[in-house]
Amino acid sequence: MKPVDILTMNKTSWEQSAERFFGRTALPEFGPNAPSEDELHLFGDVNGKTVLDIGCGSGHSLAYMGNQGAGELWGLDLTTKQIEAATGVLSEQNATVKLFESPMEENPGLPMNHFDVVYSIYALGWTYDLKKTLSHVHSYLKPGGTFIFSWENPMHDRLQYRDGEFVMTKSYVTEGPEYNEGWNKSVVIHHRKLTTYINTLIQCGFTIENVIDEVVIADTPSDNPERWYASKKAEWVPSTFIVKARKM
Template identity: 45%
Template sequence: MTAEEMEKTIREDHHDEKYSVYKTNSFYWNTKGNDFLGAIALPFYGAFISEEKCHLFGDVTGKKLLEIGCGNGQSLQYHGERNVSELWGMDISEKQIAKAKQHLTECGLSAKLICSPMEEDCGIPEDYFDFVYSIYAIGWTTDLDGTFYRIASYLKKDGFFIFSWSHPIHKCVAAENDMLTFNKCYFDESWYSVSLDGGVLSLSDRKLSIYVNALAKTGFVIEQMIEESDDDLFSCILRS
């Protein structure tokens, strides 16, 4: 096998893996969705961080916003109630898009909703949005660099990209017998399967540096990175 043939084989294998992950995860969100996992939505960025505490968006009056991984529309609702100019949402799941449309309609709000993987061109206008944001969805991408490049293209000059995701160290550490123990290699970024409520998801735990370097490569300037934990739980572990 020549070097060129080997490179082609590697590209094909990578494409097959990405397509397999896409099929697995889109099927899960179309069948199980938030029924088991629930939804993390604004004003919360995760378990310990909120917009009320961090004020990352500030006043969004008259702004155009796009959400990547909009789920059932709760974060879109949060911004829709704050006098934005336009709301757009993208999600991999037809079921989630339908839920978002129904939820926003019940709230008297509207948004332009698109069913598409975040990695692909789906007709979203470029140089258009004041904010692109994603609440616990970016980590699902099979192409982090490509996704960040697309997001950068959607933003106006001086626009903002805000996203949250699980800290990679969380998957490496477990609480056992009142102790924190490492049970997974932090540097292992391979995709793996997780069984949840009769369904299956594919996940990859990227290092923090992967996100930082991908943002820098795309031309983003990081203004703030926030890491938080449960102070009460942490204090309890330290005392023990």
């Protein structure tokens, strides 16, 4: 499938589903069954800093940054509905707000060497060209700037609950575009090994500071093990991984 076809399919599905994800998986949360920013303090003091959200969704992570005192709030997202939602969510922020509707593989007019912090909360894995996207991120950051992202652990969808037990149903080592079962095969996401994310960051000029895949499981004894982010599944494999890197 060509990249343009993947973008078209994924954008269509997100336009239809945007309202369902309003406010979900946003800072201070990094993702399901993972420690939060309140525990990790990866961003540190963002007061007065320029920040860019890759895959900003409904804008709630940017609102969090604004509430922490960030001076400029920039966001990029693929879908019209998400940009519209983010515009509303951020309408009362005192900081400068600039939002762009664009694929993350393209630069829609973002300035070079401008941002203190670039981050992506459960969005980076949607890119069809990881190296191109990370190269853009690197160019947006000031020297010494920080890039933090979270995404679904690449082992997570390899493991499924069947007939009373968790079993491996897909290869972890085989990479490439796949119809995503969590979306009832209405979107295509590239499966990548964790080492691919790490090595591509290094190739693009980043220094890795932290890689986190700790599991935090809520007290939900009635949790259905067939749920996509079931806590029982998280006892076997982390749902989320988080990376902090720096542009040197």
